[in-house]
Amino acid sequence: MHVLTDPIEIQQPPVLHFGDGTLARLAPWVAAQGHRRPFVVTGPGNAARLDLLGLGTPACFAGAAPEPELHDLAAAVRAAEAAEADLVIGYGGGSAMDLAKLVAVMAGQGLELDRISGPGRAPPRRAGLVQIPTTAGTGSETGTRALVSDPATRAKIATESPHMLADMAIVDPRLTHSVPPALTAATGLDALAHCAEALTSKRAHPLVDTLALEGIALAGRYLARAVRDGADAEARAGMALASLRGGQCLGPVNTTAGHALAYPLGTRAGLPHGLANALIFPHVLAANAAAAPQKTAQIAAALGLAGTGLAGAGDGLRDAAVAFCRGLGIEMSLGAHGVSRDALPQMAQEAHAIRRLMDWNPVDLSVADIRAIYDAAF
Missing domain, CATH: 3.40.50.1970 (Rossmann fold)
Structure with a gap:
């Protein structure tokens, strides 16, 4: 970093x-x-x-x-x-x-x-x-x-x-304002993932960290509100700014394993990009926690997940993050969205090959590691 x-x-x-x-x-x-x-x-x-x-x-x-x-x-x-x-x-x-x-x-x-x-x-x-x-x-x-x-x-x-x-x-x-709740939740979690992955990336930079932290805090404050009430003007503006901050993180830093694992879910299983990232986000957050404990703690605190277990206790963090996403109305099982378990080995190979993203993940994930994440998300 x-x-x-x-x-x-x-x-x-x-x-x-x-x-x-x-x-x-x-x-x-x-x-x-x-x-x-x-x-x-x-x-x-x-x-x-x-x-x-x-x-x-x-x-x-x-x-x-x-x-x-x-x-x-x-x-x-x-x-x-x-x-x-x-x-x-x-x-x-x-x-x-x-x-x-x-x-x-x-x-x-x-x-x-x-x-x-x-x-x-x-x-x-x-x-x-x-x-x-x-x-x-x-x-x-x-x-x-x-x-x-x-x-x-x-x-x-x-x-x-x-x-x-x-x-x-x-x-x-x-x-x-007219975006339906399910799409609001999925796209909002995509914005959150942009910020979280940039914050924990190997090429994270303090200048970009400030943008990422603001985006994460905005999502923690406003995403659930925007899902509950699409006419909540403050919540919609807050999420628009969270999305903007995530976009500003992408140019100089970009995403890491979360997006690499999400891409095959789109190209092979036809899942929309935001939903694919929402399904993967809790699992990669937990997988990276031990390598970026301080920044992971900041993400967890902003989302109200503080105290759920960080470095060395990734399962608690993963479960809490899954619950956060479920609270937005997202069904968090890959299988429930039509992903075939038989496709997971090929998708793990393809995700591992996206080196422009995987090389900057704070943890070096093997094909077997990625397959285990897919299995946990299934």
């Missing part, structure tokens, strides 16, 4: 609007920038409320799936090119915003994803980019990384580039 004197770089959109009603800033900004052909990347639900953007009837790709695949990306790029888009707007959850990043750098450039995937290979984009989250979970609006799945290999392809950083992000918590 880094110390305060170690250098670190944090990249963020140059313009960030946060708070109720800030969506109204979009249309004046678009006009001031001279954009004439905005193109919205979103899912079916948000496609029905494009009017909230104040842009009339912009061209739109409404096929952003919860776990977008290569064919979704190709279709979105074709639609943006047909619209001659000069501004791409990601409007939705992480899948829509990730697709928007890739569309913005690929449209009109004759590029396939394999030519730009990985770190620092994407070219300067020809279109503007705005990100507008409608859930409180991924924090993708602030970042430079995008993920899409390859259906042939069942692997997630990561692309990262400063050219995928938005010109403006608008976090208007009112857009999340």
Whole structure:
């Protein structure tokens, strides 16, 4: 883990609007920038409320799936090119915003994803980019990384580039008020996992620790409230900020084993990203406790789990964290969500191979260790 004197770089959109009603800033900004052909990347639900953007009837790709695949990306790029888009707007959850990043750098450039995937290979984009989250979970609006799945290999392809950083992000918590309780819980736990994994990562940094700790505290204070009452404006704003803080942790530090174990649950079992992370979060938190006892204690205290057993007593912490998630209405058994026990060995191999995340986990987890975590979560 880094110390305060170690250098670190944090990249963020140059313009960030946060708070109720800030969506109204979009249309004046678009006009001031001279954009004439905005193109919205979103899912079916948000496609029905494009009017909230104040842009009339912009061209739109409404096929952003919860776990977008290569064919979704190709279709979105074709639609943006047909619209001659000069501004791409990601409007939705992480899948829509990730697709928007890739569309913005690929449209009109004759590029396939394999030519730009990985770190620092994407070219300067020809279109503007705005990100507008409608859930409180991924924090993708602030970042430079995008993920899409390859259906042939069942692997997630990561692309990262400063050219995928938005010109403006608008976090208007009112857009999340209509999110149903189950999705509120799952996406909120994804935001919590971003913060917890960044805090305990081998490349954790004190500058990012402050963001992660704030995000964890916000989730501990507001997530249950947002699940109970979607119209609780303070709780929705608190979770929007928790999600934002989690996103700000991803660029300079990123996630670790929790997300690595969650990815195969999405690509092989079809679980939504937030739910997959919710199911894994308590188990990886406990597995890492002995290697990061002080920071794990801070996480436990923020979630009201203090005294449940930390280093050397991971089962107590795991059980308490599972109970915390169940209290949000989440069924915490992999089997209850259609995951096949027969698939666990292959998923353990695939999770172990995601070295860009696993190498930074505070504990070196073997394939057998990962299989044991899956078995415990089953």
